[in-house]
Amino acid sequence: MKRLITIVALLSICTTSAYAEKGFIMLASTIGPIDAGIVSALEDGFEKETGIRVRHVGAGTGEALKIAEKGSIDLVMVHAKSLEEKFVAAGFGTERIPFMYNDFVIVGPASDPAGIRGMKSATAALKQIAEKSAPFVTRGDKSGTHVAESELWDKAGVKPAGAWYKVYEKGSEGNVPTLRFTSGAGSYTLIDRATYLSIQKEIKLEILVEGDEALLNRISLIPVSQKKFPEVNDEDVALFTRWLTSPAKGQKIVAEFGKERFGAALFFPDSREWHLQQKP
Numbered sequence: 001m002k003r004l005i006t007i008v009a010l011l012s013i014c015t016t017s018a019y020a021e022k023g024f025i026m027l028a029s030t031i032g033p034i035d036a037g038i039v040s041a042l043e044d045g046f047e048k049e050t051g052i053r054v055r056h057v058g059a060g061t062g063e064a065l066k067i068a069e070k071g072s073i074d075l076v077m078v079h080a081k082s083l084e085e086k087f088v089a090a091g092f093g094t095e096r097i098p099f100m101y102n103d104f105v106i107v108g109p110a111s112d113p114a115g116i117r118g119m120k121s122a123t124a125a126l127k128q129i130a131e132k133s134a135p136f137v138t139r140g141d142k143s144g145t146h147v148a149e150s151e152l153w154d155k156a157g158v159k160p161a162g163a164w165y166k167v168y169e170k171g172s173e174g175n176v177p178t179l180r181f182t183s184g185a186g187s188y189t190l191i192d193r194a195t196y197l198s199i200q201k202e203i204k205l206e207i208l209v210e211g212d213e214a215l216l217n218r219i220s221l222i223p224v225s226q227k228k229f230p231e232v233n234d235e236d237v238a239l240f241t242r243w244l245t246s247p248a249k250g251q252k253i254v255a256e257f258g259k260e261r262f263g264a265a266l267f268f269p270d271s272r273e274w275h276l277q278q279k280p
Contacts, residue, residue: 022233023051023053024055025054025233025240026054027039027055027057028059028065028068030144032174033219035176036257036266037198037257038253038267039056043056046240046243046250060139060145060171061143062080062083062143065078065092068092075221075237075241076093077099079144079218080147080148081096084220097221097241099220099245101217101219102194102219103210104192104215104216105190105193105196105208107191109187110206114188116128116129116209117208119208120209122214123152124156127156130165134187135185135186136187136188138167139172143172144217145191148217152190155214176198180203194258197266218270221244247274250271251269254269
């Protein structure tokens with residue numbers, strides 16, 4: 001797997017305007033799909049077929065969009081609808097393109113002190129965690145995961161605060177470090193299923209609540225606007241997005257990713273083209 005490009009490396013890339021070269025795309029992606037390995041799999045498949053290189057910087061959705069707002073990115077892959085819509089409305093992005101989805105789960109220690117195991121409603125589970133002041137870890141970094149968690153608390157009618165609600169100070173580093181911290185603290189957290197499965201054997205946490213439609217985690221592609229930033233490589237981005245959303249190419253990789261290692265897919269195709277193909 002290609003190593004994640006750091007923010008420092010990204011700044012170096014932007015200084016040399018490498019991201020604007022034809023045949024090279026700079027992608028800002030939310031961290032979960034990077035940690036799962038699907039971003040590199042997609043980049044490799046596209047480069048093998050077209051010769052166009054794609055490299056990525058990983059950050060929470062909020063930070064990824066902020067990076068793109070500086071004109072240093074060609075395409076973003078993110079998962080927070082409210083933030084995405086603001087990004088497009090402000091003219092930084094051209095459109096939100098449905099790409100893939102997985103789901104969030106609520107995980108916690110096997111002892112389950114809040115007694116939420118098997119609950120069908122994520123908001124009811126969160127409300128019960130709050131009522132019992134059971135320890136809960138949040139990324140607290142305006143990432144897509146944090147935004148999704150915050151929206152669920154709002155739906156539950158709870159404003160989480162107090163010693164039981166812990167903000168992980170390194171939450172911006174992603175879901176894997178957050179899961180490890182949560183495991184060590186014997187706490188609960190909201191996390192995407194793909195990340196949980198990728199390190200399940202290394203932590204002492206179990207999936208306690210799943211399957212609620214409110215836990216669906218939809219991931220979008222947003223091309224950065226060339227009208228806003230003339231240096232953006234929109235020609236290759238258009239080719240890449242068509243490839244990613246094609247049922248026979250990017251969507252096929254999405255549908256199969258994870259089956260060999262985990263026996264089940266970690267993500268599910270969600271492009272318009274994919275859904276049209278599924279219709280009888």
